[in-house]
Amino acid sequence: MKDKPLVSLISAGLSKFGKLEGLYAREIFAEAAKEAYERCPKLDPKKDIKALYVGHMGESYEHQGHTGATMADWAGLLHIPATRTEAACASSGAALRTALQAVLSGLSDVVMVGGVEKMTHRSTADVTEYLAMASDFPFEQWQGMTFPGLYALMATAHMHEYGTTEKDMATVAVKNHYHGSLNPKAHMQKEITLETAMTSRVVAWPLKLYDCSLITDGASCLILTKPELASKFTDTPVHIVGSGQASDTIGLYERESLTSLAAAKLAAKQAYEMADMKPEDINIAEVHDCFTIAEIIAYEDLGFCKAGEGGKLAEEGETRLGGRIPVNTSGGLKSKGHPVGATGTAQAYEIFLQLTGQAERRQVKDAEIGLTHNVGGSGATATVHIYRRG
Amino acid sequence: MKQPGPEKVLKQLPHDEKCWEEWERKGGWRPEGWKIVEMNDGPTLNDLKPEKFLIVHRPHGSMFHHSYGKVSQFFIGLLEGKLYGTKCSKCGLVYCPPRAHCFNPKCRLVETKWVELPKRGEVHSYTIMAIAWPSMAHLQPLVGVMVRIEGTNTCLPMTMRDIDPEKVNIGLKVNINISKQPKGDLLDVYATPAEEPVAPKRSPEELKRFREDMEKTRAWVKKTFGPK
Numbered sequence: 001m002k003d004k005p006l007v008s009l010i011s012a013g014l015s016k017f018g019k020l021e022g023l024y025a026r027e028i029f030a031e032a033a034k035e036a037y038e039r040c041p042k043l044d045p046k047k048d049i050k051a052l053y054v055g056h057m058g059e060s061y062e063h064q065g066h067t068g069a070t071m072a073d074w075a076g077l078l079h080i081p082a083t084r085t086e087a088a089c090a091s092s093g094a095a096l097r098t099a100l101q102a103v104l105s106g107l108s109d110v111v112m113v114g115g116v117e118k119m120t121h122r123s124t125a126d127v128t129e130y131l132a133m134a135s136d137f138p139f140e141q142w143q144g145m146t147f148p149g150l151y152a153l154m155a156t157a158h159m160h161e162y163g164t165t166e167k168d169m170a171t172v173a174v175k176n177h178y179h180g181s182l183n184p185k186a187h188m189q190k191e192i193t194l195e196t197a198m199t200s201r202v203v204a205w206p207l208k209l210y211d212c213s214l215i216t217d218g219a220s221c222l223i224l225t226k227p228e229l230a231s232k233f234t235d236t237p238v239h240i241v242g243s244g245q246a247s248d249t250i251g252l253y254e255r256e257s258l259t260s261l262a263a264a265k266l267a268a269k270q271a272y273e274m275a276d277m278k279p280e281d282i283n284i285a286e287v288h289d290c291f292t293i294a295e296i297i298a299y300e301d302l303g304f305c306k307a308g309e310g311g312k313l314a315e316e317g318e319t320r321l322g323g324r325i326p327v328n329t330s331g332g333l334k335s336k337g338h339p340v341g342a343t344g345t346a347q348a349y350e351i352f353l354q355l356t357g358q359a360e361r362r363q364v365k366d367a368e369i370g371l372t373h374n375v376g377g378s379g380a381t382a383t384v385h386i387y388r389r390g
Numbered sequence: 391m392k393q394p395g396p397e398k399v400l401k402q403l404p405h406d407e408k409c410w411e412e413w414e415r416k417g418g419w420r421p422e423g424w425k426i427v428e429m430n431d432g433p434t435l436n437d438l439k440p441e442k443f444l445i446v447h448r449p450h451g452s453m454f455h456h457s458y459g460k461v462s463q464f465f466i467g468l469l470e471g472k473l474y475g476t477k478c479s480k481c482g483l484v485y486c487p488p489r490a491h492c493f494n495p496k497c498r499l500v501e502t503k504w505v506e507l508p509k510r511g512e513v514h515s516y517t518i519m520a521i522a523w524p525s526m527a528h529l530q531p532l533v534g535v536m537v538r539i540e541g542t543n544t545c546l547p548m549t550m551r552d553i554d555p556e557k558v559n560i561g562l563k564v565n566i567n568i569s570k571q572p573k574g575d576l577l578d579v580y581a582t583p584a585e586e587p588v589a590p591k592r593s594p595e596e597l598k599r600f601r602e603d604m605e606k607t608r609a610w611v612k613k614t615f616g617p618k
């Protein structure tokens with residue numbers, strides 16, 4: 001059967017994203033969990049939820065590891081099996097994939113999956129170092145290449161090969177800031193002009209300040225169940241109909257191509273095949289815009305346009321609210337913010353709101369099919385999920 | 391609009407930023423200072439409430455001892471002024487950065503052999519870093535390149551010297567240099583142009599902005615570190 005549900009989302013929660021100094025990761029996670037419980041009054045969290053999978057990138061930020069059990073405890077779910085997944089910035093995309101397997105295996109019928117990161121209390125230099133741990137240890141770290149640097153290498157290659165411009169990238173930033181200005185939970189709720197983006201200070205040329213995602217604190221979570229149980233909890237579930245995950249070389253230096261992420265393409269192929277869908281079927285998407293060039297490459301890897309035409313797609317406004325396929329209506333990692341471990345399930349949270357008509361000022365009318373694309377590091381992990389309105 | 395934070399310090403025991411350097415000698419992790427702050431906190435910007443938090447300043451750091459594992463020969467090579475890669479004797483792939491085992495699926499992780507490589511290559515991609523690691527900040531704008539060393543199948547990341555950032559381009563032939571006082575990491579290696587560089591195509595506006603960007607970065611370096 002076409003787009004047969006694999007699992008159903010019955011609720012979702014998101015903390016405020018931003019500089020939440022003073023708070024602990026676990027407290028921020030509790031905020032997300034609380035919202036998910038409030039959205040689903042028929043759920044008895046303690047009784048119904050059978051397992052927790054939580055994405056978390058680094059214990060260095062807070063000097064706190066053992067995240068699975070910690071989050072279960074603070075989400076009021078003491079004694080359930082709780083496991084952390086780590087896949088850099090795709091940690092909670094990988095958690096979602098794992099949760100899906102837990103439900104599909106029949107082992108756990110209701111599962112909570114989420115992600116969390118607390119970053120802003122550390123200096124930018126510290127954060128940059130912790131993030132760099134997701135790149136290759138001997139040859140990428142310790143030689144000056146930061147994450148903005150790695151994505152800049154992809155950007156120059158894309159510009160060289162396809163004529164993509166700095167303006168194309170700035171256009172993505174302007175769009176995502178516009179979307180973020182409509183999201184009350186976004187980190188940076190402000191619109192910017194093309195001029196602001198293009199004249200902002202260089203971080204790693206061609207990437208400037210406004211091409212980079214934000215260093216953010218935040219948490220997100222989802223509650224999944226078997227499709228046949230969904231109606232017990234809600235009248236408006238969202239079904240996951242496709243799932244894909246793939247990996248690639250940890251070092252960018254061994255990739256055949258710098259203008260595309262092989263892992264993202266493979267994950268997308270798996271997800272489309274499982275859902276029996278094509279890129280044209282997607283109404284809305286949340287993609288991993290850790291840098292603006294990454295969003296342009298995502299358009300191409302996901303098949304929203306041909307290779308090399310991502311810049312044009314943004315330029316034509318097709319991915320802006322009101323366009324053919326609005327991308328990152330939440331504001332994306334650029335404006336909503338990028339608490340790395342929380343990002344994957346935060347993307348799914350936005351799709352959940354959109355497909356249940358709860359996205360308020362940024363609602364895409366009649367959205368029925370959504371997609372999330374979550375990337376770890378410079379592309380050594382990618383997960384893609386496809387969702388259908390229930 | 392009301393924003394979460396910025397923090398308002400209510401009470402403070404100031405700390406000495408330098409004290410962490412003495413941390414190992416002192417052998418302590420006890421806070422050196424603290425502050426009680428009041429911040430706005432809440433689920434969205436529309437419902438923020440002031441809350442009180444205690445923030446402490448805890449010295450924390452250490453010497454990092456680590457090995458380069460089975461690719462140590464590459465770094466030993468740098469200490470001797472030589473550039474090494476590895477070669478798979480089954481499929482012939484040449485790795486630099488080296489791999490101790492061939493990742494070609496047909497080769498089933500067969501062990502590779504060390505080979506000395508020519509100190510020549512070609513720029514595969516580049517960036518110009520304006521926010522580099524603190525230890526390199528004084529070198530900004532700093533050209534970062536991925537270089538395909540002659541005869542290899544992968545790319546070695548490194549920095550580039552003796553080039554106007556405006557001129558660095560994909561395809562540029564480069565020489566590989568190893569520092570005269572190598573310390574034993576990848577920063578010992580850097581590229582210099584081996585031919586007259588041809589700048590990438592830029593429109594007049596793009597070129598103007600590029601030059602302004604580089605000027606801003608140089609001005610920042612001068613302000614922060616003083617003139618050379």
Ligand SMILES: CC(C)(COP(=O)(O)OP(=O)(O)OC[C@H]1O[C@@H](n2cnc3c(N)ncnc32)[C@H](O)[C@@H]1OP(=O)(O)O)[C@@H](O)C(=O)NCCC(=O)NCCS
Nearest residue numbers: 089124131147148203209210212213214215290338377521
């Ligand atoms: C780009 C970056 C280095 C800037 O950090 P920074 O130099 O420490 O900047 P500061 O925190 O001092 O902020 C300076 C100003 O820029 C703003 N700012 C910081 N990051 C910003 C961003 N990404 N976009 C827009 N504005 C930003 C701040 O709000 C602040 O504004 P203000 O002066 O009006 O208060 C940092 O945001 C970064 O590293 N981002 C990428 C994170 C990343 O790599 N994630 C993982 C991806 S795989």
Ligand SMILES: [Zn+2]
Nearest residue numbers: 478481492497
């Ligand atoms: Zn081989």
